[in-house]
Amino acid sequence: MAKALIIVDFQNDFTPGGALPVHEGDVIAPRINDLAASGDVDLVVATRDWHPANHGSFAEQGGPWPVHCVAGTRGAQLHPALAAEAIDVIVDKGQDPATEGYSGFDGTNLAELLRERGIDEVVVVGLATDYCVRNTALDALRAGLRVRVDERAVRGVDVEPGDSQGALDELREAGATVG
Numbered sequence: 603m604a605k606a607l608i609i610v611d612f613q614n615d616f617t618p619g620g621a622l623p624v625h626e627g628d629v630i631a632p633r634i635n636d637l638a639a640s641g642d643v644d645l646v647v648a649t650r651d652w653h654p655a656n657h658g659s660f661a662e663q664g665g666p667w668p669v670h671c672v673a674g675t676r677g678a679q680l681h682p683a684l685a686a687e688a689i690d691v692i693v694d695k696g697q698d699p700a701t702e703g704y705s706g707f708d709g710t711n712l713a714e715l716l717r718e719r720g721i722d723e724v725v726v727v728g729l730a731t732d733y734c735v736r737n738t739a740l741d742a743l744r745a746g747l748r749v750r751v752d753e754r755a756v757r758g759v760d761v762e763p764g765d766s767q768g769a770l771d772e773l774r775e776a777g778a779t780v781g
């Protein structure tokens with residue numbers, strides 16, 4: 603069986619200077635690149651938050667977030683510090699205006715892709731720990747995959763202090779390895 607690295611939403615809008623910046627969101631780039639190049643993973647997937655301009659999660663639509671990651675914009679592009687040549691497949695998510703689309707499995711072919719490639723274990727990294735990393739890792743567990751979250755390669759929004767730590771605790775309780 604095989605292992606995949608899932609890089610969640612490492613995009614310009616989630617890093618300092620972006621529309622919805624995660625504190626120190628950019629500092630995880632070298633760690634992500636190391637994991638992607640380690641030879642320890644058989645497949646590298648990068649998800650992108652890829653919203654229509656009228657996405658329901660945007661404040662102007664009554665949602666909780668500023669406009670971010672609008673499909674095709676600079677803010678939605680993968681962060682330039684990510685070693686693009688290491689990425690095998692890009693999975694766009696959050697395209698349905700009516701659902702949050704936090705999980706890389708939500709409304710995408712990610713589960714099918716992993717099944718086709720014989721993946722039984724995933725390492726989940728990226729942004730943000732308390733939203734899209736959390737939801738993607740929980741869905742991976744529900745899909746029957748072994749899940750490890752690389753603690754050094756994630757950062758969170760922490761709308762409330764401790765949200766990211768809470769998400770990591772929740773993931774551990776749900777069966778993921780966090781370390």
Ligand code: VGL
Pocket residue numbers: 610611616651659667704729730731732733734735
């Ligand atoms: C995310 C908030 C809104 C994430 C995406 O990638 O964690 N967070 N959209």
Ligand code: ZN
Pocket residue numbers: 651653659670671696
């Ligand atoms: Zn979003």
